[in-house]
Amino acid sequence: MACPSTTPNAERLTVTDELVTVRGRRLRVQVRRPQSVSGPPLLVLNGIGAALDLLDPFVDALPPDREIVRLDPPGIGGSPNVLLPYHLTTFAPVVGDLVTALDHGRVDVLGYSWGGELAQQLAVARPAQVRRLVLVATTTGALSVPASPRVLSRFFLPRRPDDPAAALAVAADLYGGTVRTHPERAAAALESIAGSLHRSRRGYALQLAATVGWTSLPVLRLIRAPTLVVAGDDDPIIPPLNATILGRGIPDARVVHHPGGHLAIVTEAQELAGAVEEFLAAP
Numbered sequence: 001m002a003c004p005s006t007t008p009n010a011e012r013l014t015v016t017d018e019l020v021t022v023r024g025r026r027l028r029v030q031v032r033r034p035q036s037v038s039g040p041p042l043l044v045l046n047g048i049g050a051a052l053d054l055l056d057p058f059v060d061a062l063p064p065d066r067e068i069v070r071l072d073p074p075g076i077g078g079s080p081n082v083l084l085p086y087h088l089t090t091f092a093p094v095v096g097d098l099v100t101a102l103d104h105g106r107v108d109v110l111g112y113s114w115g116g117e118l119a120q121q122l123a124v125a126r127p128a129q130v131r132r133l134v135l136v137a138t139t140t141g142a143l144s145v146p147a148s149p150r151v152l153s154r155f156f157l158p159r160r161p162d163d164p165a166a167a168l169a170v171a172a173d174l175y176g177g178t179v180r181t182h183p184e185r186a187a188a189a190l191e192s193i194a195g196s197l198h199r200s201r202r203g204y205a206l207q208l209a210a211t212v213g214w215t216s217l218p219v220l221r222l223i224r225a226p227t228l229v230v231a232g233d234d235d236p237i238i239p240p241l242n243a244t245i246l247g248r249g250i251p252d253a254r255v256v257h258h259p260g261g262h263l264a265i266v267t268e269a270q271e272l273a274g275a276v277e278e279f280l281a282a283p
Contacts, residue, residue, distance in 0.1 A: 044068060050192060066277070092124075
């Protein structure tokens, strides 16, 4: 069903939030449509375990004349669980078919973290559908530079301590950047992530399973869309060397480093949105 827009630019935007069936999968899909569209739509693919609402600050920071398409993977947020596991190689065509179902030919694609891996797979599987590609805080999958064992243990076994101070310490170790110095900026995002993980444990497990054995490293040269790689220098989950790998593997990719952490797309949404929009709007 269409929902009334509650964004700051509500007088210019129409936001729909509904379940769309694609290849037998029911996915929550949110579309922000401006009255006057500038450029192709931007498909935003979120990180692991978090509903699409996590990136509201980033989306709100983008120009109001850009159409935004977002979705929740199976079992996450508003998308129902599925019985059978899926893989990035099988889910990317589903996303491509969703783009077609929304009557879009080519779209710009932004993938954040887990969504960045899905975005790479989409760019390889459906090159005609991807005009430009933005990869934020992401890797090439199995063949990449991993986080430290300490960070990985907390990331793959997400247990939030009952003590708020202990929970914040875990978050700082995981996400780095502003979470270390200004935790109040990340409070809403951390609550969103914790709530989503609590409600969507099966969906989270399915997302982990979707990446097993997956890597884009051998096929990076097949990505022909102009690509922007955005990396934080204080990102414990995705060490910044991964951005170098992506930048060298994807033809003519541009790499931008910032001093933030893994949640900078939320905590420094204005700055990152400006860099992304400059790339998307360039001739």
